[in-house]
Amino acid sequence: MIKAQQLTKKYGTTVALGNVSFQVDEGELFGFIGPDGAGKSTLFRLLTSLLLPSSGKVELFGLDTVKDYKKIREITGYMPGRFSLYPDLSVEENLDFFATVFGTSIQENYHIIHDVYSHIEPFKTRLAGKLSGGMKQKLALSCALIHNPRVLVLDEPTTGVDAVSRKEFWELLRSLKSKGITIIVSTPYMDEAGLCDRVALIHHGRLLTVDKPGAITSSYEKQILGIVADNTYKLLDSLRKYPDVLHAYAFGQQVHYTGRKASADLNNMRAYLGQCGHKDVQIMQIKAGIEDVFIDLVQDRQG
Amino acid sequence: MKRFRAFIIKEFRHLFRDWRTAIVLFTIPLIQLMLFGYVITTEIKNARIAILDFSNDEITHQITNKLLASGYFILDAGLKSIDEVEPAFQKGKIKEVIVFEPDFGQKLIKTNKASIQILTDASDPNMASLLDTYTRSIIVSFQNELNKNQPQGKHIITEFRMFYNEGLRSAYMFVPGTMAMILMLISALMTSVSIAREKEMGTMEILLVSPLKPSQIILGKLIPYMALAFADMLVILLIGHVVFGVPVRGNLLLLIGTGTLFILLALSLGVLISTIARTQQVAMIISLIGLMLPTILLSGFIFPIENMPEILQWFSVIMPPRWFLSAIKDIMLKGAGISYVWDNLLIMAFMMLFFILLSIKKFKTRLE
Numbered sequence: 303m304i305k306a307q308q309l310t311k312k313y314g315t316t317v318a319l320g321n322v323s324f325q326v327d328e329g330e331l332f333g334f335i336g337p338d339g340a341g342k343s344t345l346f347r348l349l350t351s352l353l354l355p356s357s358g359k360v361e362l363f364g365l366d367t368v369k370d371y372k373k374i375r376e377i378t379g380y381m382p383g384r385f386s387l388y389p390d391l392s393v394e395e396n397l398d399f400f401a402t403v404f405g406t407s408i409q410e411n412y413h414i415i416h417d418v419y420s421h422i423e424p425f426k427t428r429l430a431g432k433l434s435g436g437m438k439q440k441l442a443l444s445c446a447l448i449h450n451p452r453v454l455v456l457d458e459p460t461t462g463v464d465a466v467s468r469k470e471f472w473e474l475l476r477s478l479k480s481k482g483i484t485i486i487v488s489t490p491y492m493d494e495a496g497l498c499d500r501v502a503l504i505h506h507g508r509l510l511t512v513d514k515p516g517a518i519t520s521s522y523e524k525q526i527l528g529i530v531a532d533n534t535y536k537l538l539d540s541l542r543k544y545p546d547v548l549h550a551y552a553f554g555q556q557v558h559y560t561g562r563k564a565s566a567d568l569n570n571m572r573a574y575l576g577q578c579g580h581k582d583v584q585i586m587q588i589k590a591g592i593e594d595v596f597i598d599l600v601q602d603r604q605g
Numbered sequence: 606m607k608r609f610r611a612f613i614i615k616e617f618r619h620l621f622r623d624w625r626t627a628i629v630l631f632t633i634p635l636i637q638l639m640l641f642g643y644v645i646t647t648e649i650k651n652a653r654i655a656i657l658d659f660s661n662d663e664i665t666h667q668i669t670n671k672l673l674a675s676g677y678f679i680l681d682a683g684l685k686s687i688d689e690v691e692p693a694f695q696k697g698k699i700k701e702v703i704v705f706e707p708d709f710g711q712k713l714i715k716t717n718k719a720s721i722q723i724l725t726d727a728s729d730p731n732m733a734s735l736l737d738t739y740t741r742s743i744i745v746s747f748q749n750e751l752n753k754n755q756p757q758g759k760h761i762i763t764e765f766r767m768f769y770n771e772g773l774r775s776a777y778m779f780v781p782g783t784m785a786m787i788l789m790l791i792s793a794l795m796t797s798v799s800i801a802r803e804k805e806m807g808t809m810e811i812l813l814v815s816p817l818k819p820s821q822i823i824l825g826k827l828i829p830y831m832a833l834a835f836a837d838m839l840v841i842l843l844i845g846h847v848v849f850g851v852p853v854r855g856n857l858l859l860l861i862g863t864g865t866l867f868i869l870l871a872l873s874l875g876v877l878i879s880t881i882a883r884t885q886q887v888a889m890i891i892s893l894i895g896l897m898l899p900t901i902l903l904s905g906f907i908f909p910i911e912n913m914p915e916i917l918q919w920f921s922v923i924m925p926p927r928w929f930l931s932a933i934k935d936i937m938l939k940g941a942g943i944s945y946v947w948d949n950l951l952i953m954a955f956m957m958l959f960f961i962l963l964s965i966k967k968f969k970t971r972l973e
Contacts, residue, residue, distance in 0.1 A: 350814050375814045386807040390622040391615065402611035403815045429622075445811075 333498030389431025404449030436467025780845035796875030854940030
C-alpha cells in the first residue's frame with residue numbers, strides 16, 4: 303500500500319506540488335492524469351525517493367521515502383519520463399545491465415518480463431537508440447521490471463508513442479497487474495483514464511479528485527451539450543459569447559457546452575446560433591467524459 | 606561486486622561503441638607531439654641569414670663559414686650596404702643579418718678588438734633571441750679557438766653568457782607538457798562529460814534508484830578513463846623517447862607512478878566538475894576553460910613560471926599540472942629520485958584527497 307500525506311514540494315517560492323494526499327492499494331493500477339507541468343514527474347520522483355519532500359510524507363509498503371530510501375529502491379521499478387536507456391548499448395546489453403545492477407539476471411526473472419520482452423526479443427542485438435518509440439518503451443518497461451519489483455512507477459510511458467503501441471502497452475500493464483504488481487502510471491492523455499482502476503486528476507500541483515474513472519464521470523451532474531455546425535471555430539466563438547455559458551471547448555468537430563443552468567433552453571440556443579449565421583446546427587445531450595470533468599474542475603478552482 | 610563489474614563493462618562498452626571519440630583520444634597525443642615537435646618548433650634549424658661584410662678579409666670569412674657550418678643557418682644573401690638590410694627583412698625570408706665592421710680582421714690583429722653587429726627580425730621575439738644566442742655562442746667559440754694559438758687575448762665584442770641546455774631541445778619541454786594536457790583532457794574532461802551524459806539522458810535517475818552505491822557509480826565511471834589515460838601516457842613517453850629523444854634519466858617506475866598520481870588527481874577533478882555540471886556542454890566548458898587553458902598557460906608548459914606576473918605565479922600554485930610538470934621534468938631530464946620530488950607528489954596527493962572529499966560531499970544520492 304502506498305500512502306501520501308499532505309505531500310508538498312516547493313522550489314523556492316514555486317509550489318510544484320501542494321498538500322497532496324492519496325492512497326494506492328496493493329495490486330491496483332493507479333493513474334495520475336494531468337497536463338504537462340501539473341507536477342506528475344515531481345510526484346513520481348518523490349515516490350521513488352529521488353526528491354525530498356518540503357513537507358508531508360510518502361510511505362511505500364510502510365517504508366518512508368526519506369528514512370528507508372535504500373529499501374524502497376529495491377522494491378520499486380521506475381521508468382522516468384524520458385525512456386532512460388543507453389542508446390549505444392544493444393537491447394540485450396541494456397536489459398542485462400539493469401538486471402545485474404539490481405542483483406538478478408535475465409534468465410532468473412525471465413518469466414516476469416516475458417510478456418513485454420518477447421515483443422522486442424527478436425531485435426535484441428539492435429542498438430537501443432535505433433528502436434522505434436513503441437519498442438523503446440517496451441525495453442524501458444522490461445528494464446524497470448527485471449528485478450521483480452513490488453511497485454512499478456511509470457512516468458508518462460505512452461507520451462510520444464503511436465496509438466497502436468499505446469493500446470498494446472496498456473494491455474501489457476493490465477497483464478502485469480494481474481500478476482499482483484502495484485502500478486502507478488501518469489499520462490497527459492485523458493482517454494487513458496478509463497484503463498486505470500482508479501485515477502487522480504492533477505493540475506497545478508494539486509489533486510482535483512481521486513476516484514474510479516467511471517465514478518468520476520457518472521457523478522458529474524452538470525448537463526453537457528455536444529453541438530455541431532458548419533464552422534466549428536465560429537461556433538465555439540459564438541457559444542462562448544452566449545449569455546448563459548459556463549464553458550465551451552472544442553472536441554474535434556464537436557463543441558462541448560456547459561451552461562450555468564441545470565438544463566439549457568435548447569430553442570433559445572438554436573435561435574441564437576441561427577442569428578449568428580451558423581448552418582446545419584445540431585445539438586445533442588451527451589455523457590460527460592474525463593476531460594469534461596477535468597475542465598470543469600479546473601474552471602471551478604480558477605473561478 | 607557483480608553489480609560493480611556489470612557497471613564497468615557497460616562503461617567500456619560506451620567507450621568502444623563511441624569509437625570515433627576513442628580514436629580521437631589516442632590520436633590527439635600523436636598529432637600534438639608532431640605539431641609541437643615539427644611545426645611549433647622553438648629550435649633553430651636552417652634559419653635564413655644574410656651577411657653584410659664591410660671588411661671581407663680572411664677572419665670574417667672564417668667566422669661566416671663557421672656560422673654556416675653549424676647547420677643552424679643558411680646563407681640567403683650577401684649584402685653590399687646597410688641600406689639593403691631593411692628591404693631584406695621586409696621580404697620576410699631573412700631572420701638575421703650579421704654585420705662585420707670595416708677592417709674587422711686588421712683591427713682584431715692590431716688592437717685585439719673588433720666588433721660584430723647582430724641584427725635580428727624581432728617580429729618573432731622568441732626566434733630573435735634564440736638566433737642571437739646561437740650566433741653569439743658560435744662567435745665566442747671561434748674567438749676561443751683563435752686565442753688558443755696566440756698568447757695575447759683577442760676579443761670580438763659580443764658579450765654574452767649561455768643559460769640554456771646546449772641543444773635548446775624543445776622536445777624536453779613539450780613532451781611533458783603534452784602529457785599533462787592529454788592526461789587532463791582524458792581524465793577530467795571525458796569523465797565529467799560521461800557522468801553529465803547520464804544526467805542529461807535521465808539514466809542517472811535509474812542508476813540512483815538502483816542498489817548501486819554512489820561510490821560504485823563514480824568508480825565505475827573512472828576506471829575506463831583511467832585505463833585509457835594510462836595507455837596514452839605510455840604512448841606519449843614512448844614516442845617522446847623514440848622519436849624525439851627525450852631521455853628518461855630517472856627511475857621509470859617513479860615516473861609512471863607520478864603519472865598515475867596525476868591521472869587520479871585529474872579524474873577526481875572530473876568527478877568534482879560533474880557534480881556541478883548538469884549537462885554535457887556545461888561539463889565540457891568548465892573542463893576546457895577551467896582546466897585546459899590553465900594547464901597550457903599557467904603550468905609552466907609554455908610560459909616559464911618565473912617570468913609570470915606575481916599574481917599569476919601565485920595562481921599557478923593551485924594548478925595541479927604545475928606540480929606534475931616540474932616533477933616529471935626533474936625525473937626525466939635531471940634523473941631526480943623520490944627524495945627530490947616527494948614534495949610535489951605530496952602536494953598532488955593532498956589536492957586529490959581534497960577534490961575527492963569535496964566530490965563525495967557534493968555527490969547526491971538524490972536529484973537535488
